[in-house]
Amino acid sequence: MLALAVVLAAGAGLFALREATQNRPDVVEAGTTTTVDFTVDTHRFQRGDQAAATTLWAVCSSTVDGTVSPVPTASGDGWRVTVSPAIGEHGEKRLVGCLEDVTIDRVLGHVVDLRVER
Secondary structure (H helix, E strand, O other), X not given: OHHHHHHHHHHHHHHHHHHHHOOOOOOOOOOOEEEEEEEEXXXXXXXXXXXXXXXXXXXXXXXXXXXXXXXXXXXXOEEEEEEEOOOOHHHHHHHHHHHHOOOEOOEEEEEEEEEEEO
């Protein structure tokens, strides 16, 4: 009886883990745009902030579908990019995760604002 309970608990745990980590597509809404403002910390990255932001965006833009800004533009204390059509909840999670994880050695991004314009 205990073995059956362990097998059922393990199966339920695996199912929950699969659901939590599955990459799902988002609904596409034509005529919408997502604007992302982010900063970069360069921890001795020798090529400067513009190169760090451009490199980080080049890597992370591949995590979302749509037409993306090819190069981040300076905006306030950070950088701004756009994605059209707007990305959904799952795309946002992938993009923010990519920008805020240490994707590139000595470059760390931080998403300041992410907004959808309709």
